[in-house]
Each structure stands twice: as structure tokens, then as C-alpha cells.
Amino acid sequence: MRKKKTTSADKTKKALELAGKLPALSGEELPDVARRLGVTEKELIRLAETLSMCGLPPYTPDALFDVYIDENNRIHARSPVGLLERPVQLSGTEGLALLLAGRASAGARTPALSSALEKIRAAMNPAKLDAADRAAKSLDIAPETGGLDPLLDTISAAAADSVKLEMEYFTPSRGKVSARVVRPYGLIYNVDRWLIVGWCEMRGETRVFRADRVKSARATVEIFERPPGFDLETFRRDEMFKHIERTIPVRLRFSGGAAGWACRRWPERARSDADGSASVEFRADRLENIVGMMLSLGPEAQVVSPPELKTLVASAASAALSLYV
Amino acid sequence: MSDKPESKIPAPERLLNLSVYLLERKRPASLREIFSEVEGYDQSKDHDSNRRMFIRDRVTLRGLDIDTLMEKTTDPATGAETEGYRIDPADFYMERVTFSDAEVEALSRLGNRLGKTGAAPLRELEWAVAKAISSGGRRSAAGAPFETVLLNFEPGEDSAKVEAVQTAISERRGLEIKYRASGTQKSSSRRVDPYGLFLRRGQWYVVGKCHLRGGARMFRLDRLEIEDGARSTARRFDIPADFSLEEYVKRRAPWEFGDERPADVSIRFHPDFFWQTRNAWGDLDSVSFDENSRTMRLRSVNEQALFGWLLGFADGAELLSPRPARERFAAVLKKIIENAG
Numbered sequence: 001m002r003k004k005k006t007t008s009a010d011k012t013k014k015a016l017e018l019a020g021k022l023p024a025l026s027g028e029e030l031p032d033v034a035r036r037l038g039v040t041e042k043e044l045i046r047l048a049e050t051l052s053m054c055g056l057p058p059y060t061p062d063a064l065f066d067v068y069i070d071e072n073n074r075i076h077a078r079s080p081v082g083l084l085e086r087p088v089q090l091s092g093t094e095g096l097a098l099l100l101a102g103r104a105s106a107g108a109r110t111p112a113l114s115s116a117l118e119k120i121r122a123a124m125n126p127a128k129l130d131a132a133d134r135a136a137k138s139l140d141i142a143p144e145t146g147g148l149d150p151l152l153d154t155i156s157a158a159a160a161d162s163v164k165l166e167m168e169y170f171t172p173s174r175g176k177v178s179a180r181v182v183r184p185y186g187l188i189y190n191v192d193r194w195l196i197v198g199w200c201e202m203r204g205e206t207r208v209f210r211a212d213r214v215k216s217a218r219a220t221v222e223i224f225e226r227p228p229g230f231d232l233e234t235f236r237r238d239e240m241f242k243h244i245e246r247t248i249p250v251r252l253r254f255s256g257g258a259a260g261w262a263c264r265r266w267p268e269r270a271r272s273d274a275d276g277s278a279s280v281e282f283r284a285d286r287l288e289n290i291v292g293m294m295l296s297l298g299p300e301a302q303v304v305s306p307p308e309l310k311t312l313v314a315s316a317a318s319a320a321l322s323l324y325v
Numbered sequence: 326m327s328d329k330p331e332s333k334i335p336a337p338e339r340l341l342n343l344s345v346y347l348l349e350r351k352r353p354a355s356l357r358e359i360f361s362e363v364e365g366y367d368q369s370k371d372h373d374s375n376r377r378m379f380i381r382d383r384v385t386l387r388g389l390d391i392d393t394l395m396e397k398t399t400d401p402a403t404g405a406e407t408e409g410y411r412i413d414p415a416d417f418y419m420e421r422v423t424f425s426d427a428e429v430e431a432l433s434r435l436g437n438r439l440g441k442t443g444a445a446p447l448r449e450l451e452w453a454v455a456k457a458i459s460s461g462g463r464r465s466a467a468g469a470p471f472e473t474v475l476l477n478f479e480p481g482e483d484s485a486k487v488e489a490v491q492t493a494i495s496e497r498r499g500l501e502i503k504y505r506a507s508g509t510q511k512s513s514s515r516r517v518d519p520y521g522l523f524l525r526r527g528q529w530y531v532v533g534k535c536h537l538r539g540g541a542r543m544f545r546l547d548r549l550e551i552e553d554g555a556r557s558t559a560r561r562f563d564i565p566a567d568f569s570l571e572e573y574v575k576r577r578a579p580w581e582f583g584d585e586r587p588a589d590v591s592i593r594f595h596p597d598f599f600w601q602t603r604n605a606w607g608d609l610d611s612v613s614f615d616e617n618s619r620t621m622r623l624r625s626v627n628e629q630a631l632f633g634w635l636l637g638f639a640d641g642a643e644l645l646s647p648r649p650a651r652e653r654f655a656a657v658l659k660k661i662i663e664n665a666g
Binding site: 008009011012013015016017019020036037038050051053054055056057059080083084086087088089090091092093094095096097098100101102104105110112113115116119120122123124125128131134135137138139140141143144145146147148149151156159160170175176177184185186187188189190191192211212213214215231232233236291292293295296297298299302303310311313314316317318319320321322323324325 | 335336338340341342344345346348349362363364385386388389390416417418419420421422423424425427428429430431432434435436438439444446447448449450451452453454455456457459460472473474475476477478491494495519520521522523524525526527564570574576597600601603604606607608629632633634636637638639640643651654655657658659660663664665666
């Protein structure tokens with residue numbers, strides 16, 4: 001799709017939004033305001049200039065909007081007496097964003113958030129609320145929680161209160177559950193699963209735990225302190241998968257339905273062969289992590305190399321077969 | 326700036342001046358008053374060309390959710406009754422809301438947590454939160470001490486496409502699309518009436534009526550291209566009253582997608598996989614768990630998907646019944662061992 005051209009309606013909308021937010025805005029930093037408005041800093045400066053030309057008749061200095069940026073790159077503003085002292089109505093899009101966000105955070109919804117959202121609903125223009133409600137019926141972005149609701153509640157409450165957790169956790173590579181004390185820094189819903197980020201007292205390091213592998217979690221009364229400057233989003237972006245070293249070359253072959261699956265799973269790496277099968281080469285961090293996937297694909301997936309992986313798959317399948325003979 | 330030749334003042338300035346002018350009026354303003362007082366209208370032009378400009382401006386403002394009311398008023402110059410305009414402050418401003426400190430903090434967190442997910446419909450969230458908080462004369466809880474929940478949807482898809490579908494749904498306008506179905510390289514042109522849009526596992530899906538296949542179907546957004554210029558064909562449609570997005574979005578287990586004869590299946594798990602399976606699927610009404618025997622009961626309509634899922638547990642799960650399925654499962658295991666040997 002082509003990028004939409006900025007029309008005078010768009011500019012008016014942005015300028016009005018800026019005007020409507022003036023009372024709450026004074027002193028906020030220019031880049032932050034620009035990001036929220038969805039404009040560049042340069043465009044924001046131009047919007048501020050536009051706004052400074054507008055006001056009420058007779059357009060004397062005291063009847064014009066007064067917007068300026070100080071030496072610390074903070075934006076300050078004053079509107080003509082009595083004008084736009086309150087923010088303009090939430091638009092349908094803004095109302096929709098709030099509704100969806102409220103729904104999406106169901107897993108971590110506190111009474112304060114619920115009551116705040118209720119108050120906003122009650123204050124919204126009925127026609128716009130109705131439009132937002134209607135649009136929300138056709139949209140869904142809520143993260144799935146599976147059977148994890150009570151567990152996620154316990155963990156998010158402990159993270160918010162900064163109290164340590166006693167946690168039983170299953171480590172698949174060791175095939176067993178171990179009890180440990182964890183300082184929960186926070187919960188991350190990452191694309192399709194819930195993760196717990198926290199300091200593991202047993203290992204003495206910050207670890208990422210899969211919520212679906214937590215057998216039990218109990219909040220203690222022991223308070224902990226986060227490392228200064230710890231930020232969940234920074235951790236997600238820069239640290240979370242950093243420690244994974246992929247060193248083992250693996251070659252797999254897929255036939256039948258699994259060939260199509262492989263091509264979708266590794267669109268860049270899969271090579272289709274003349275007979276309709278597909279082969280894939282990649283590097284893995286642990287062979288044990290591939291066994292479950294290979295078994296799930298059944299006889300249509302075969303290990304070409306390394307031989308150790310072949311042995312792992314065969315012995316896992318043999319162990320399973322022993323239950324049936 | 327694409328400045329209209331008829332006005333020296335740029336359009337956004339005129340529109341802003343007009344909005345705040347009409348907002349401040351106690352009594353509806355006549356056109357004569359508007360043209361002589363609001364900066365941006367050209368007094369050297371005749372009344373009719375200003376009037377045409379005003380009519381266009383009113384349409385633009387309506388597009389921005391700003392409704393100008395037309396009411397009868399008296400022209401102060403002639404004393405005659407004439408059409409007048411104003412903007413109702415009650416429509417324009419947000420009502421005052423009083424929030425507690427905890428509520429302000431919860432809202433700020435909501436903005437922080439979800440405003441940066443990249444999901445297109447949440448683009449205006451931070452803005453909405455800031456507006457709502459300031460409506461109570463408060464400031465955002467700047468830098469709440471720390472964030473404890475973070476949602477990362479990683480939608481990947483370009484937001485323009487999401488927005489185009491969103492708009493088409495709200496305007497009930499049909500889409501002309503090119504769709505590349507799963508497992509094929511070729512794409513086909515279709516007409517789709519979009520009913521709903523949802524995000525799952527980092528992937529956007531559109532649900533809608535497909536005119537090629539008939540009936541409601543699901544499309545992955547990354548496999549479809551919206552044909553430009555389709556806007557002009559603008560077919561309108563209605564969303565059937567019995568359509569429910571919830572039904573489509575409802576979580577189903579892999580063995581629940583299919584059309585085989587339903588089989589009641591019973592599976593016993595190793596203790597450690599029993600609770601993990603309950604963590605993963607405990608929210609489904611269609612499955613049940615028995616703690617004592619560590620068994621799970623489910624109804625399958627897709628044996629291949631069920632086997633695939635079960636194989637992943639290796640010897641951590643045992644298919645107990647029905648008997649024929651158990652035998653077929655054992656045969657699959659034998660085949661895997663043969664292949665690996």
C-alpha cells in the first residue's frame with residue numbers, strides 16, 4: 001500500500017490534537033510528544049508554529065495559542081483564556097485502543113485499571129463509545145492464557161509487590177522438577193507464550209522461565225529489590241535470547257505433508273527436491289530441543305545428520321513404544 | 326504546503342480558527358459573522374465562494390469527529406432570521422473524570438505496556454491514556470517505578486494493511502484481494518467481505534465471506550494483497566447478525582480442527598507432563614483431567630494432529646483408548662524407529 005499523503009485534514013487533526021492536549025502537555029519532551037502524535041520532531045515544530053498562528057478574533061497576542069520549545073527541548077504551551085483547557089473528546093479510534101488494551105491485559109488486570117476504564121467509558125461521548133464498541137466486536141488481539149490464569153495472577157502480583165516466589169519448575173533437559181526461589185522482575189507475553197523474567201537464587205543469575213513449565217508458585221513475604229535500572233522492555237529486546245549459542249549443524253529431510261510444513265517453518269532455508277521432499281540445514285543450540293519436534297512430525301520427518309540426533313530420536317521413540325508392547 | 330489559491334491563510338489554520346470560534350460562541354454564528362471574523366475566510370471574495378469554502382470545511386471537520394450544529398439565529402446586521410452555526414462544548418470536550426492515584430498509575434502502565442506492541446489498532450493508545458488522565462487535570466504518572474507485565478505481539482505485518490482491513494470492516498466495504506493459499510505459490514483473485522480481524526501467535530487473520538468459495542472463511546493477512554483501486558468498486562455488505570468473531574477466535578486444540586468421526590480419547594501422562602498439559606489446555610471445556618489416574622479425556626476429530634501432539638511427549642504420554650487408535654499409534658512409533666535406524 002502507498003503511504004498516505006498528508007492532507008490539510010490530517011494536519012488540522014494533528015494540530016487540534018496538539019491543542020487539545022496543551023494543558024497536560026506543558027514541560028514534556030519534544031521527542032516523546034512527537035512519537036505519541038505520530039509525527040517527526042520537525043513536523044511537530046511546524047504544527048506548533050501553525051498553532052501559534054491560530055486563536056480567536058481579534059487575533060491579538062493574548063487571543064492566540066502560545067507554544068514554544070525551551071532550551072531543554074521541552075514543549076510549553078498556553079491557550080487563549082478559557083479555551084481548550086480540557087482535552088477534546090476521545091475519538092472512536094482512541095476509544096477502541098482503550099477497549100482493546102483493557103481486554104488484552106485481562107491476564108494482569110487490577111481493580112484500579114478496571115475502575116479507571118469504567119470511568120473513561122462513562123465519560124465518553126455515547127456515539128463514539130458506540131462506534132468503538134462496534135469496532136471492537138470485529139477485532140481481537142487478546143493473548144491466550146490457556147490454563148495459566150491463576151498462576152499468572154500470582155506471579156504478576158508478586159512482581160508488582162516485589163516479593164520473592166517459591167517456585168517448582170520443570171527443566172526438560174534434565175527431565176525433572178526442582179524447587180527454587182525466584183525474584184520475579186516481570187511477565188512477558190512473547191508472541192505465543194508467557195515468560196517469567198526473574199533472578200533465580202538457585203543459579204544466581206537472571207533467567208527466563210516458561211510459565212507453562214511452572215508446576216507451582218507461591219508468594220513469600222520476603223521483599224526483594226530490582227537491580228537499579230532494570231527495564232523489562234530493554235531486557236526483552238537486548239538480553240532475552242542473547243545467551244543462546246547455536247553451534248551444532250543439523251540436517252533434516254521432510255516428505256509428504258511435512259515437506260510443506262518445513263517450507264513454511266523455514267521459508268529461507270528449506271530446499272525443495274525433485275521428488276517433492278524438502279531438506280533443511282541449520283544450527284542448533286541443543287539437540288534435545290529438536291527431538292520433540294521430530295517425533296511430532298512422525299515418519300515424514302527424518303534426521304540426515306548428525307548421527308547423535310538420529311540416536312536420540314530412535315531411543316525416544318523406542319521408550320514410547322515400550323508402553324504399547 | 327498545498328495552499329489553495331483562493332485563500333492566503335493555510336487551510337489547517339482556517340479550520341482551527343473556525344473550530345475554536347464556533348466552540349466559543351454562546352449564540353450560533355451567522356455565515357456573515359463567520360466570514361468577517363474568522364481569519365482564513367476572504368472578505369474580498371463574494372459571499373457565495375466563501376460559503377462553498379465553509380461547506381467544504383464543515384465536511385472536513387465532520388471527518389475529524391467535530392460536528393458543527395446548524396441552528397436558527399438572527400443576523401446582527403439585518404435583524405433577519407438566518408442559519409447559524411456552533412460547536413457544542415459538551416460534544417467537543419471530554420467530561421471531567423476524577424481518578425485516584427492508583428487509577429492514574431494503572432492507566433499509565435496500560436499505555437506503557439501496550440502502546441509499543443506494534444499492533445496497529447493500539448496505535449493511539451498512549452494518546453488516549455494521556456487524554457483521559459489529563460481530563461481529570463492530572464499528569465501521567467511519569468516513570469512509574471517499574472513495569473511488571475509486557476506484551477509483545479510482534480505482528481510483523483505492515484500496519485497499513487491492518488488499517489485498510491479495519492476501515493473496510495467499519496465501512497462495510499468489500500475488498501478485492503489476491504490470496505496465496507497455504508502450500509501453494511500461485512495466488513488467486515477473490516472478493517471478500519471482511520467481518521473480523523484478529524491477531525494470534527504473531528499472525529493477523531481476516532475472517533470474511535469469500536465470494537469465490539462462498540461462506541465465511543479465514544485468511545492470513547501476510548498471504549493476501551489488497552488490490553489497489555478496489556476502493557472505486559466499493560461494494561457494500563452487511564455482517565450477518567449471527568456472525569460471532571468469538572467463535573472463530575475461540576481456542577481449539579489441534580485435534581479439534583478436522584472432520585473425522587469424533588473419537589473419545591483417553592491419555593495417561595507421566596506426573597510431570599500431566600500438570601504441564603493442564604497448564605496448556607486446562608481452559609478448554611472440551612477436555613477433562615483426572616488427577617488420581619493422571620489421565621486426560623478429549624474428543625478428537627483429527628487423528629493425525631492428535632498423534633503429532635502425543636508423539637512430542639515420547640514416553641511421557643500413553644494413549645489408553647480407543648483400542649484401534651492405540652494400535653495405529655504404536656505402528657507410527659515403529660515406523661519412526663525404522664526410519665531412524
